[in-house]
Amino acid sequence: MRDLGVGFSYLLKGQRWVARHGKQYGFGLLPGLITLVLYAAALVALALWGAAFVAWATPFADDWSSPWLGLFRGFLTAVLFALALLLSVLTFTAVTLLVGQPFYENLSEKVDRDVSPDGTAPESGLPLWRELWISARDSLRIVFRALLWGVLLFALGFIPVVGQTVVPVIGFVVTGFFLTEELTAVALQRRGVELRDRLALLRSRKTLVWGFGTPLGVAFLVPFVAVFLMPGAVAGATLMARELLGEETVEENAEDAEDADDGAATDDKRVTR
Known part of the structure; x- marks a missing residue:
């Protein structure tokens, strides 16, 4: 359970990092804003023409008597919009990272x-077009997995009691895992870690991943929040990727030095006594 708190702490550390680096935060907002406008336009279009689409897709119900025709198509329209909202949450990060690949890489x-400790950063050594291709390919694979989970959980949501209690919790956990994968991919791809290895790495520290991604998934349900949290989420995911790979950080070194100082102070006290 300790890893849950550690994962959440990386989310907070990432937000603090971008807060101290205002210029990076400003650039990091642009991809999220672009994606938000695209998603909002798609959802508005669905709200305006969703009922017409359902009517077109269900011609067999044209001769049904009232009120069954209205209830049936109204239910399908609501289901369609709810599914679109769920998929928006599951895919927003992947699309934003794809749109903002150069921003988030930087x-x-x-x-x-x-x-x-040495002030350097791993580099992939690949040209930009190659990085974009790999990112797009891996994002599509993750989105496909997320869509399968989304459809499954949506169907399970119709089970009485369980669908309204257990399934939403599982949904947030699953969403948190995929969000973390998409965000850590920015740092791990630069290190040459392939998708299969990334998934295995994250599964080895599931509670750490859930501690980072699940609160983020809940926050992303609030309109506009995803846009403002994305830069810090990328920063926090980079810090967490370093821990997953066992890489040292300046912060860890500082803690070690602090522990060493405390130990030295304790020895001095013992000598004094």
Whole structure:
């Protein structure tokens, strides 16, 4: 259970890092704003023409008598919109990272340099077009997995009691895992870690991943919050990626030095006595 708190602390550390680096935070907002506008336009269009789409997709119900026709198509319209909202939450991060690949790569590298003992950051050595291709390919794979989970959980939501209690909790946990994978991918791809290895790495520290991604997934349900948290989420995920790979950070060194000082002070006290 300790890892849950550690994972959450990385989320907070990432937000503090971007708060201290205002310029990076400003650039990091742009991809989220672009994606938010695109998603909002799609949801508004669905709200306006969703009923017409359902009517077009269910011609077999045209001859049904009232009120069954209205109830049936109204239910399907509500289901369609709810599913669209769920998929928006599951895919927002992947699309934002894809749109803002150069921005977030730059931000992640600066975090690495800031906390690395030697002030350096790992580099992939690949041209930009290659990095974009790998990012797009891996994002599609993750989105596909997320869609499968989303459809499954949505269907399970119709089970009485369980669907209204257990399933939403599982949904947030699953969402948190996929969010963390997408965010840590920015730092791990630069280190040449393939998707299969990234997933295995995250599964080895599930509670750490849930502690980071689940609160973030809950926060992303609030309109506009995802846009403002994304830069800090990328920064925090970079810090967490370093722990997953066992890399030292300046902060860890500082803690070690502090412990050493405390130990030295204790020895001095013993000598004095």
